[in-house]
Amino acid sequence: MIELTINGTTRHVDVEGDTPLLWVLRDTLGMTGTKYGCGIAQCGACSVLLDGQATRSCVTPVESAVGTQITTIEAIETLPVGKKVVAAWVGGEVPQCGYCQSGQVIAATALLQQTPKPTDEDIAAAMTNLCRCGTYNNIADAVRHAASAA
Numbered sequence: 001m002i003e004l005t006i007n008g009t010t011r012h013v014d015v016e017g018d019t020p021l022l023w024v025l026r027d028t029l030g031m032t033g034t035k036y037g038c039g040i041a042q043c044g045a046c047s048v049l050l051d052g053q054a055t056r057s058c059v060t061p062v063e064s065a066v067g068t069q070i071t072t073i074e075a076i077e078t079l080p081v082g083k084k085v086v087a088a089w090v091g092g093e094v095p096q097c098g099y100c101q102s103g104q105v106i107a108a109t110a111l112l113q114q115t116p117k118p119t120d121e122d123i124a125a126a127m128t129n130l131c132r133c134g135t136y137n138n139i140a141d142a143v144r145h146a147a148s149a150a
Helices: 019-028 073-078 078-093 099-112 121-124 136-148
Strands: 002-006 011-012 047-050 051-056 069-071
Touching: 047 099, 051 099, 051 136, 073 078, 073 099, 078 099, 078 136, 099 121, 099 136, 121 136
Parallel strands: 002 069
Antiparallel strands: 002 011, 047 051, 047 069
16 A cells, blocks of 8 residues: 555555556546656656656656655645646636646646746746647746736
8 A cells, every 4th residue: 555645635545656656646546637648758748746846747656756745736726826827827728729738737836836936948948848739838928927926
């Protein structure tokens, strides 16, 4: 049995320690907001926060998440910065298909928690998740808007 703290709740899962965190979240716990994209940590659709750091859950063994605070898209608005990011995403009508957006919101939240007033270079360096619809300009605008929100 593996004990995890996910969105502030302790959960026990009966999985192998090397099982990717993504599959524990989606298949074992039914938390489908975190998406599978590439499986090789390149696209970022599977991003979650581990102790506030954006982490690609598709390549993160569940055993390495023991003792950390895991935050998924389902609870991102419980974080003050996450709430601002979601409001900026909605206000800016950022998503097109929306598939990558949970990972994008996670990455933006991590950035703004660490760098509350990011430069355009900071945004470009942090927002490396892929978007097949090409909404990168809208994403950057939303990050800037969330950073300036009171």
